[in-house]
Amino acid sequence: MSLLPEGCIANVISCTTPRDACRLSLVSSIFKSAAESDAVWERFLPPEYQSIISKSSPCPPSSSSPSSLLCLPSKKELFLSLCDHPILIDDGKKAFSLDKQSGKKCYMISARDLMIVWGDTPTYWRWTSLPGTRFQEVAELICVCWLEMRGKISTCILSPGTHYTAYLVFKLTAGSYGFECQPVEVSVGLVGSESQKRSVYLDAIRGRRMQYRLGRRVGLFNRSRSLGWQASLPRENDDHHPKERGDAWLEVELGDFYNAGDEDGELEMSILEVRAGDWKGGLIVQGIEIRPKQ
């Protein structure tokens, strides 16, 4: 039978996803040529990619200007670079990247762009720079009783028709304390409407060890219950405990959100521990990441 012309195949591929396009390049040489064409990858890039790039700055450690991305020989290379190497936007306050599977827009709101209660009081929080982060500064919690962080992002910069999940990206120092058995309350929701709230643990590993110890010492067990201790063991793969990200940071799910894209609004994420109000410290915050739900 006669074959579809390459342009027609490219049109079909551009109606799939970046992941499908990469896989379809293995079908035959004509598919490979169509699947690698600029016509296809231009469709996978967000429509406003040029203006995003032209207003961006490089993410450390890279120092080359992101505008050089626009000179890459193919749109596919540009796309993949934006997946693997986030760029800084909004005066370095947010990082922008693309989800490789779907091409949807992803953001990380830097700690500097979060509202952190006591964040400007050096006895409670300090600002440092760490290698391996996207931003110039990260926030380190020295100690507080009132832990409150809020981040906001305009929904009009998110991809339409997309389920997003928000994550807190953080680390615990060797001397961190106060998070072992104490859940924090997190929420995600549009400003002005009811948000989705849940409880998560920031310190799963030590929490588990502690629980074992506490479980054996019955006297303490009762006390821990009165502090809001949950009797169930943390399970692997649940969303209430932090996971390793593969970049030496941890992340914990704050909640999800469907962005229909038909109205402008502001999405707010919060992390709160003010109920028990005990002293806690040793938390390093890189920011809040918003990416498509898997």
Place this chain on the structure above:
Amino acid sequence: MSKLGQAKRIIFLKTADGQLFEVDEPVAMEFEIVKSFFDENEDAADDTVVPLPNVSAEPLAGIIEFCKAHVEFRANGAAGKDEVKKFNAEYIKEKSNEQLKELILAANYLNIKEMLDFLTETIANRLKNKSVEYVRAFFGIENDFTPQEEEAVRKEYEWAFEGVDED
């Protein structure tokens, strides 16, 4: 173009397998290839038969059905409404992969933009998350890579091959 009060003009189309179709002018003019045939041959007689050497009768019948419905939708101001979506969904529901492929080949040759866009998206949806072998079978395409080339592509896009649907 037919003017008000004139009898409806009929366009004669002849397929590769020798079948003659009589199509209302507004429907036939959806086919860019037919439209340019008459643009280039302004004095063509009314009973001129337009040869379509790359299209056989079965897909052409399907295409006429689709274009006829869409010409009517536009005339009734229903373009873009739920009615159209419903018709489109019904239209492809019973079509096999083989039929869809014949339709897109024919729509591409006849150059019918609206139908081509619709078929492109329909086929794309049937290929999403499918294995390479499934797609080859869908289009009747032979793998023309050497084992080394195939290995190189598979390695480059390893992440894109995990978790595809069962064929």
